[in-house]
Amino acid sequence: MPPTAPHSRHRPKIAVMGAGSIGCHLGGSLAGAADVTLIGRPAAMDALREHGLSLTGGGRRVLRVGSSGGPADVRLATRPDAAAGADFVLVTVKSAATADAARLLAPQLTPGTVVVSFQNGLRNTQILDSALDGHPVLAGMVPYNVLRTSPGAFHQGSGGTLMVEDTPRAGPLVRALAGAGLRIEARGDMREVQYAKLLMNLNNAINALSGLPLRDQLGQRAYRECLALSQCEALAAYQAEGIRPARLGPVPARLTPRLLRLPDGLFRRLAAATLAVDAQARSSTWEDLQRGRPTEIDSLQGEVVALAARHALPAPVNTELISLVRRMEAAGPGAGRRWSGGELLAKVTSVR
Numbered sequence: 365m366p367p368t369a370p371h372s373r374h375r376p377k378i379a380v381m382g383a384g385s386i387g388c389h390l391g392g393s394l395a396g397a398a399d400v401t402l403i404g405r406p407a408a409m410d411a412l413r414e415h416g417l418s419l420t421g422g423g424r425r426v427l428r429v430g431s432s433g434g435p436a437d438v439r440l441a442t443r444p445d446a447a448a449g450a451d452f453v454l455v456t457v458k459s460a461a462t463a464d465a466a467r468l469l470a471p472q473l474t475p476g477t478v479v480v481s482f483q484n485g486l487r488n489t490q491i492l493d494s495a496l497d498g499h500p501v502l503a504g505m506v507p508y509n510v511l512r513t514s515p516g517a518f519h520q521g522s523g524g525t526l527m528v529e530d531t532p533r534a535g536p537l538v539r540a541l542a543g544a545g546l547r548i549e550a551r552g553d554m555r556e557v558q559y560a561k562l563l564m565n566l567n568n569a570i571n572a573l574s575g576l577p578l579r580d581q582l583g584q585r586a587y588r589e590c591l592a593l594s595q596c597e598a599l600a601a602y603q604a605e606g607i608r609p610a611r612l613g614p615v616p617a618r619l620t621p622r623l624l625r626l627p628d629g630l631f632r633r634l635a636a637a638t639l640a641v642d643a644q645a646r647s648s649t650w651e652d653l654q655r656g657r658p659t660e661i662d663s664l665q666g667e668v669v670a671l672a673a674r675h676a677l678p679a680p681v682n683t684e685l686i687s688l689v690r691r692m693e694a695a696g697p698g699a700g701r702r703w704s705g706g707e708l709l710a711k712v713t714s715v716r
């Protein structure tokens with residue numbers, strides 16, 4: 365008989381599928397409020413066993429880790445069967461790995477297990493939903509930036525409130541996250557939240573092409589103009605599709621391009637929250653390129669280009685950004701051209 369997933373337990377049992385930056389951050393943060401198992405690649409698990417799991421930013425924590433049972437803050441596993449009996453499975457793999465993760469999880473999940481995607485991108489919940497027949501799949505959103513700084517060490521470089529679908533099923537997870545000291549909001553408009561997050565994530569490619577930390581890159585008007593152009597194409601496609609992105613910050617999404625175009629001094633004053641990222645923070649696209657991994661560009665600029673095409677709208681800036689990131693992927697780990705703000709702006713405006 366497979367173990368059941370009793371929702372009444374005080375400490376929920378949580379498995380995290382994908383022990384990378386977000387998985388280790390969420391799993392490690394939850395360790396005091398839930399029974400956490402991280403499921404990851406053997407190399408990632410070896411690094412955690414050797415170095416432990418340390419989280420910096422928002423209060424440093426060093427956690428003990430173990431393989432099964434015993435006095436460990438988090439348990440480590442390399443096989444998806446470690447998700448059996450979990451109340452919640454948090455999916456934190458990159459979007460391109462979602463279908464495979466779902467295929468591996470499907471035979472392991474216990475009746476009643478709730479699956480929550482804490483990924484960027486618009487399609488992950490649908491992919492999980494169709495592969496995990498009968499299991500509720502909820503959308504989640506991570507607003508802040510987490511970077512792996514060394515093996516086993518993860519740094520949160522900015523702040524914000526986690527979001528998850530507002531349903532009673534999410535209750536124990538919401539309470540555990542809040543109990544772990546993370547800001548969490550249950551929302552009834554997660555689809556609109558995902559579209560709003562996509563607008564913000566369009567900066568990932570620009571950040572990677574700049575080679576700069578996020579704060580330095582966003583502090584320069586030419587890079588912000590590139591982002592504004594990219595967002596304007598997305599907003600036009602959203603409008604054609606009838607999508608109204610949620611408001612996630614002080615400025616409505618449709619006005620963000622105007623804010624981005626302000627001169628540096630004024631932008632710094634008015635967008636203090638946007639620049640409240642610490643000096644180390646970089647986009648995950650930058651990290652993927654440094655480590656020679658495929659980027660999520662298809663789930664970011666790729667979604668805008670696809671949506672625009674559906675409405676016969678042009679999206680040359682996003683198309684060009686995809687091709688520049690592809691060239692960096694092809695150049696190999698840490699290689700490829702770094703673009704100054706002026707150069708990148710000239711490049712993306714030359715194709716309009």
Ligand SMILES: NC(=O)c1ccc[n+]([C@@H]2O[C@H](COP(=O)([O-])OP(=O)(O)OC[C@H]3O[C@@H](n4cnc5c(N)ncnc54)[C@H](OP(=O)(O)O)[C@@H]3O)[C@@H](O)[C@H]2O)c1
Pocket residue numbers: 381382383384385386387403404405408456457458459461464465468482483484485506507508509510511648657660
């Ligand atoms: N990092 C951020 O700041 C941030 C912020 C907000 C949202 N997000 C989103 O969160 C998601 C995760 O991003 P991330 O930066 O945490 O990615 P990441 O560091 O690459 O972590 C994903 C991990 O999952 C592993 N994995 C993939 N498939 C697996 C499988 N079948 N079994 C076990 N492990 C598997 C990956 O290993 P391999 O690399 O070997 O495949 C990798 O170690 C993405 O959608 C991202 O856009 C990231």
